[in-house]
Amino acid sequence: MKWDALEEEPCSLARTIGVIGDRWSLLILRECFLRTRRFEGFQSALGITRHLLAERLKKLVRQGVLRRIPYREAPKRHEYILTQKGLDLYPVMMALVHWGDTHMVDERGRPLLHEHRKCGKLFNPVMVCSECGEPLSAKEVHTHPGPGARPASPRLPVDKPAKAKRSRQAA
Amino acid sequence: MKWDALEEEPCSLARTIGVIGDRWSLLILRECFLRTRRFEGFQSALGITRHLLAERLKKLVRQGVLRRIPYREAPKRHEYILTQKGLDLYPVMMALVHWGDTHMVDERGRPLLHEHRKCGKLFNPVMVCSECGEPLSAKEVHTHPGPGARPASPRLPVDKPAKAKRSRQAA
DNA sequence: TTCATACAGTTCTAAAAATGAACTGTCAAT
DNA sequence: ATTGACAGTTCATTTTTAGAACTGTATGAA
Numbered sequence: 495m496k497w498d499a500l501e502e503e504p505c506s507l508a509r510t511i512g513v514i515g516d517r518w519s520l521l522i523l524r525e526c527f528l529r530t531r532r533f534e535g536f537q538s539a540l541g542i543t544r545h546l547l548a549e550r551l552k553k554l555v556r557q558g559v560l561r562r563i564p565y566r567e568a569p570k571r572h573e574y575i576l577t578q579k580g581l582d583l584y585p586v587m588m589a590l591v592h593w594g595d596t597h598m599v600d601e602r603g604r605p606l607l608h609e610h611r612k613c614g615k616l617f618n619p620v621m622v623c624s625e626c627g628e629p630l631s632a633k634e635v636h637t638h639p640g641p642g643a644r645p646a647s648p649r650l651p652v653d654k655p656a657k658a659k660r661s662r663q664a665a
Numbered sequence: 666m667k668w669d670a671l672e673e674e675p676c677s678l679a680r681t682i683g684v685i686g687d688r689w690s691l692l693i694l695r696e697c698f699l700r701t702r703r704f705e706g707f708q709s710a711l712g713i714t715r716h717l718l719a720e721r722l723k724k725l726v727r728q729g730v731l732r733r734i735p736y737r738e739a740p741k742r743h744e745y746i747l748t749q750k751g752l753d754l755y756p757v758m759m760a761l762v763h764w765g766d767t768h769m770v771d772e773r774g775r776p777l778l779h780e781h782r783k784c785g786k787l788f789n790p791v792m793v794c795s796e797c798g799e800p801l802s803a804k805e806v807h808t809h810p811g812p813g814a815r816p817a818s819p820r821l822p823v824d825k826p827a828k829a830k831r832s833r834q835a836a
Numbered sequence: 837t838t839c840a841t842a843c844a845g846t847t848c849t850a851a852a853a854a855t856g857a858a859c860t861g862t863c864a865a866t
Numbered sequence: 867a868t869t870g871a872c873a874g875t876t877c878a879t880t881t882t883t884a885g886a887a888c889t890g891t892a893t894g895a896a
Contacts, residue, residue, distance in 0.1 A: 497688065497852095504776040506765025507695050507758060513769070515688055517668065517854090524678050527803055533873050541666045543855055548874060558768075569862040571872070576803075579768050584803045585792035586764055587678060589757040594677025597729075597750050598684070603812035605675040611805045613797035620795045621756035626784035627798070632698055632747075632755040634782045641774035666855090688883090704844050714884055719845060740891040742843070 504644040513557050514583070518542055518550050520590070523576075523583060526560065531573040559583070588619040675815040684728050685754070689713055689721050691761070697731065697751065698758060702744040730754070759790040 500512030514520055518540070525539050537547055551574055554560040559580040562572045588608075595604050595618075610617045621630050671683030685691055689711070696710050708718055722745055725731040730751040733743045759779075766775050766789075781788045792801050 501769070505695070506762045506769060506776060508692065508765075509769040510761045510765040511688070511691055515691060517682070517686055520682055520686060521679065524676070528808075534871080537873095543857095544874065545856090545876085546854065566863095566872095568864095569872070581803055582764060582767060584801065585790075586757070586760040588792055588801065589760040590681045591677045593753060593757055594679075594681040596753060598672070598677060598680040599813055605677060605811055605813045605815070607809045607811040609807045609809060610794045610796060610799070610801070611807060612799055613794060615794075615796040616809075617797075618795040619756075619792050619801055621759055621790050622793050622798075623781045623784060623786075624789040624791045625781060625786040626788075628781070628783055630755065630759060630781070630790055632752055636780045636782060637699075638778045638780060638787075640776055640778040642770055642776045644776070705842080708844095714886090715845070716847085716885090717883065737843095737892095739893095740843070 504642060510586075513554075513559065514586075516550075518546060519554065520587070522547070522550055522554065523559070523580065524587065526574065526576050526580065527584070527587060531575055532571075533574075536574075554580075585619070585621075589621065592619050675813060681757075684725075684730065685757075687721070689717060690725060691758070693718070693721055693725065694730070694747075694751065694754060695758065697745065697747050698755070702746055703742075704745075707745075725751075756790070756792075760792065763790050 498512070500508045500515075503509060503512075514523065521540055521542075522536055525536050530536055530539055533544075533547065533551070536542065536551070537544055540547075542550075551560065551562075555562050555574070557579075558577055560574045561577050562574055565571055565573050591606070599605075607616050608619075609615065622628060623630055669683070671679045671686075674680060674683075685694065692711055693707055693713075696707050701707055701710055704715075704718065704722070707713065707722070708715055711718075713721075722731065722733075726733050726745070728750075729748055731745045732748050733745055736742055736744050762777070770776075778787050779790075780786065793799060794801055
């Protein structure tokens, strides 16, 4: 599969991965959320090669996730800051962080705690249903093809029936 | 940076990326959530090379995200199914999908709609504070070092002060 | 009995991407 | 005149990925 083809897939997950689904983009964005704005800042915080950093920043700008803003004229210098589209990735970041907090901590505990300014408490992010407010889990969600679904699509086979007859020895 | 080093970083986001932050793992997991379980199913749905698919499945099993369960003896065959750790990635998937739905759809609209069985409505996933239930945004959250933070860490410099004096021409 | 097909991989070579290190160019401070 | 900060670019080397073919067990068909 060509990697750019992802953005044309009739799947919002695939398209999102086309934008931020490589090894570095999310780490660069982590730095953005931690208020890093400049090339050297990203580079020294992440240890990414300068070559790749330049590439990734360009891509994120092209995708509208970051904006490149001049902050000095003489030797042209720019800062990279999150656009609204970029800020909207916050739930993605929090979901990833929370999974790591839940499943990947060592005996010492979480590296970072989050405080919600509105209520003043340390919190966990919870994914809820916009309609009823209940926390979501995979089993309580049913998917339907939407208007942008591929018309007659063999792309997401929910099952491969018909051929599984043979495995009756276990059923 | 060695890629395995990510899992030792004192950052839950980095550790999570160490597990699922490559080009294919999240797409494989998408298929898992859509109830694909077998090698051929993943391969034909994704178009991933067989070689990589085998590698990624092994890694996901090693990480405890998938479990490899025999479903036929004669020619040994296995199914890959989500563990609880894997199911816990659901908020990550939903966050990614929702961002794609918001920022990456074409004129035709969303490829997939989600229905919440509990309330019967089509919904969007919303990330809220576990303490007060309000939706979260980056600006309302303050981070503190937790118990697992690196002791004297120059790893996540919130700023590079001291040297920025020169750029006063703009300030 | 032979042949084709399903399934779950493994092996191999070529192509693409990432790493590491050095280099470029502008300006400020010394 | 020299040094250092900053934001890249260039290039050789290494690592990953893609693409295709191959392996091996078993089933069903001819």
